[in-house]
Amino acid sequence: xxxxxxxxxxxxxxxxxxxxxxxxxxxxxxxxxxxxxxxxxxxxxxxxxxxxxxxxxxxxxxxxxxxxxxxxxxxxxxxxxxxxxxxxxxxxxxxxxxxxxxxxxxxxxxxxxxxxxxxxxxxxxxxxxxxxxxxxxxxxxxxxxxxxxxxxxxxxxxxxxxxxxxxxxxxxxxxxxxxxxxxxxxxxxxxxxxxxxxxxxxxxxxxxxxxxxxxxxxxxxxxxxxxxxxxxxxxxxxxxxxxxxxxxxxxxxxxxxxxxxxxxxxxxxxxxxxxxxxxxxxxxxxxxxxxxxxxxxxxxxxxxxxxxxxxxxxxxxxxxxxxxxxxxxxxxxxxxxxxxxxxxxxxxxxxxxxxxxxxxxxxxxxxxxxxxxxxxxxxxxxxxxxxxxxxxxxxxxxxxxxxxxxxxxxxxxxxxxxxxxxxxxxxxxxxxxxxxxxxxxxxxxxxxx
Amino acid sequence: xxxxxxxxxxxxxxxxxxxxxxxxxxxxxxxxxxxxxxxxxxxxxxxxxxxxxxxxxxxxxxxxxxxxxxxxxxxxxxxxxxxxxxxxxxxxxxxxxxxxxxxxxxxxxxxxxxxxxxxxxxxxxxxxxxxxxxxxxxxxxxxxxxxxxxxxxxxxxxxxxxxxxxxxxxxxxxxxxxxxxxxxxxxxxxxxxxxxxxxxxxxxxxxxxxxxxxxxxxxxxxxxxxxxxxxxxxxxxxxxxxxxxxxxxxxxxxxxxxxxxxxxxxxxxxxxxxxxxxxxxxxxxxxxxxxxxxxxxxxxxxxxxxxxxxxxxxxxxxxxxxxxxxxxxxxxxxxxxxxxxxxxxxxxxxxxxxxxxxxxxxxxxxxxxxxxxxxxxxxxxxx
Numbered sequence: 001x002x003x004x005x006x007x008x009x010x011x012x013x014x015x016x017x018x019x020x021x022x023x024x025x026x027x028x029x030x031x032x033x034x035x036x037x038x039x040x041x042x043x044x045x046x047x048x049x050x051x052x053x054x055x056x057x058x059x060x061x062x063x064x065x066x067x068x069x070x071x072x073x074x075x076x077x078x079x080x081x082x083x084x085x086x087x088x089x090x091x092x093x094x095x096x097x098x099x100x101x102x103x104x105x106x107x108x109x110x111x112x113x114x115x116x117x118x119x120x121x122x123x124x125x126x127x128x129x130x131x132x133x134x135x136x137x138x139x140x141x142x143x144x145x146x147x148x149x150x151x152x153x154x155x156x157x158x159x160x161x162x163x164x165x166x167x168x169x170x171x172x173x174x175x176x177x178x179x180x181x182x183x184x185x186x187x188x189x190x191x192x193x194x195x196x197x198x199x200x201x202x203x204x205x206x207x208x209x210x211x212x213x214x215x216x217x218x219x220x221x222x223x224x225x226x227x228x229x230x231x232x233x234x235x236x237x238x239x240x241x242x243x244x245x246x247x248x249x250x251x252x253x254x255x256x257x258x259x260x261x262x263x264x265x266x267x268x269x270x271x272x273x274x275x276x277x278x279x280x281x282x283x284x285x286x287x288x289x290x291x292x293x294x295x296x297x298x299x300x301x302x303x304x305x306x307x308x309x310x311x312x313x314x315x316x317x318x319x320x321x322x323x324x325x326x327x328x329x330x331x332x333x334x335x336x337x338x339x340x341x342x343x344x345x346x347x348x349x350x351x352x353x354x355x356x357x358x359x360x361x362x363x364x365x366x367x368x369x370x371x372x373x374x375x376x377x378x379x380x381x382x383x384x385x386x387x388x389x390x391x392x393x394x395x396x397x398x399x400x401x402x403x404x405x406x407x408x409x410x411x412x413x414x415x416x417x418x419x420x421x422x423x424x425x426x427x428x429x430x431x432x433x434x435x436x437x438x439x440x441x442x443x444x445x446x447x448x449x
Numbered sequence: 450x451x452x453x454x455x456x457x458x459x460x461x462x463x464x465x466x467x468x469x470x471x472x473x474x475x476x477x478x479x480x481x482x483x484x485x486x487x488x489x490x491x492x493x494x495x496x497x498x499x500x501x502x503x504x505x506x507x508x509x510x511x512x513x514x515x516x517x518x519x520x521x522x523x524x525x526x527x528x529x530x531x532x533x534x535x536x537x538x539x540x541x542x543x544x545x546x547x548x549x550x551x552x553x554x555x556x557x558x559x560x561x562x563x564x565x566x567x568x569x570x571x572x573x574x575x576x577x578x579x580x581x582x583x584x585x586x587x588x589x590x591x592x593x594x595x596x597x598x599x600x601x602x603x604x605x606x607x608x609x610x611x612x613x614x615x616x617x618x619x620x621x622x623x624x625x626x627x628x629x630x631x632x633x634x635x636x637x638x639x640x641x642x643x644x645x646x647x648x649x650x651x652x653x654x655x656x657x658x659x660x661x662x663x664x665x666x667x668x669x670x671x672x673x674x675x676x677x678x679x680x681x682x683x684x685x686x687x688x689x690x691x692x693x694x695x696x697x698x699x700x701x702x703x704x705x706x707x708x709x710x711x712x713x714x715x716x717x718x719x720x721x722x723x724x725x726x727x728x729x730x731x732x733x734x735x736x737x738x739x740x741x742x743x744x745x746x747x748x749x750x751x752x753x754x755x756x757x758x759x760x761x762x763x764x765x766x767x768x769x770x771x772x773x774x775x776x777x778x779x780x781x782x783x784x785x786x787x788x789x790x791x792x793x794x795x796x797x798x799x800x801x802x803x804x805x806x807x808x809x810x811x812x813x814x815x816x817x818x819x820x821x822x823x824x825x826x827x828x829x830x831x832x
Binding site: 324334335353366367372378380391425 | 453454470482484485487488489490491492493494495496497498500501502503504505506508509557560575577578579585616617618619622708709710711713764765767769770771776814818821822824826831
């Protein structure tokens, strides 16, 4: 327990609008499941508008892996199937009847089940999609044998939810979830905690796992960084990862036999009047969080955090893997000579702004790009916030030139787009790096399959 | 500033596709974004971004160059009146300096930026801020008596051949400002060598006994005893290219670059160590008079420090990996002194050393990255 893995490179961005540590019940009956949340999934719809659903009723399956089911988080009725350009399935909207009637998949002690039975139960109930793999961040293939499973119990991104608070009192469900996961790999289950902040006994008292202690700025909480320190991914290898709230879902499935899509979502950001935690289910409607609870300014709603989250509209829904909503100001304004003025109050990692003198100040940042797109001119910037043994700029350029061999050699399997989020934030050239990295990963995924 | 914004918004449609002045779109955009940071918001990836952009970055370099520029203006006047045997007050000196230096700066910017604007329009991208720095560096590495038409041709050469043929800012192999200098040196050798070009108006004659020789030319001719004092070398009361003479001004610039994190201290430090190492090696052999010059004097002569602080650190043409930067800087320092001492045809080695290392930087990076790849392969095999 005494070995702390210290990570030096990185950056904590302190923003205004941290959620107050109280959990409220969210009163909403509007939910949706968004196939676009799942990378590489081609949905085959199993319901139509008006169908009655129970908790755990299948809604769509993956065309290529028909055993992969996505099920309803609540009981109720399908109100709308929304499609976008080229009939891409965008949202399956569900109205909850509030009864919470659930299909029973059978409670069982995972330690007494074999691997196949555990997987079958997880697939059938629709809890399986919470298990994802690296590389590529796609839903894990049940037939793969992952070399290890990683759980990051802390989130270091801006305004991130506090998982200690979220799992409080769920010792049993969490441990049952871990037990189930421990049966899925021949390797270790790594439970990674923050050496300085994690206090919850739910995490520190876990069994059947290896507890690793990390300390450092963001992206230390990223599971990718933790994997790279503990058991880096080589070509052809696969590791699985699960978030702590998702472990609870797995645990509840085995404790109660029912699919539990409960999520505690942190409502954060400078434009939220009363930031707090809300208890609801996956895919809750954004409106129900932010109605009468945001400022008047033009806003951007983000499902997730400001670094990696997805922009959603006011009538949108929280994404499946997100535990946070961030609301910040839109930055669509011109700024007179903004590049030349001293710029007090502006955020910058570079020492060309006075911000470096005020390490602990909290910022109210907006979505302005602060400049135009340029060629990559500066060097050595990304390295300051990129705690991998990888040359980030060289890798990005290999992706831009679609050089697959070079991408592999430079270690693309070890990273995910979220690991480049900070590089993107501090980039002078304003390159959309995460998009590029995602394209590279997609390219390899198609090439390798 | 509302009226200015309104004015721009009103003019903007004329410069967009289909507008009357469509051909000047890039030019308009360059001026608009100069006045106002654009209202673009993040559309993909991280929703918040650092306040820094390339304009900010480049303006820091410009600020770092200002001490060298101001001293250069003064020194141009000072050296001129010295050569004429006169000792006027401060303002006439500045006046003469401005008269000499300002036209060079204007010509460099007009021709260089002009070429940039044309290329940006043809290629359909925004005007890159890179030339703001190059356009200032070019005058600072020129001798005061350089004919303006040469500056114009050199600026065009730097932008067109040095940068745009490679794909524009960020893609160039060689430092554009140094290319401009090298171009003049190789295209008009008769004009830019000798002792008279370094001081404004010297070619038209001087008082008796005034040679105008730079410290480097004394050193190359073995006249070590004629070298200026260390104090003169440090403050820069010596003939030389406009911006290179005052080591104090250059050091102020270096401090600005390092403090803001814009210039690589790694390259500066390892370059300094490289230069000292080479000089000490020469001192050990001491085969001729030049080789006996002590490290401090060596480093303060010529453009060694100017090149190291402002040109070797150009992020585009230097090595890009951290390890690579140390190697690159060290070799720049070593080669600069080596060429200076060994090459009788040209007294200064910094320009050639940096250009040579610009060409070799990708190779250095290649081997540094290769080591990382090998380590990864080893790990995969060890499994």
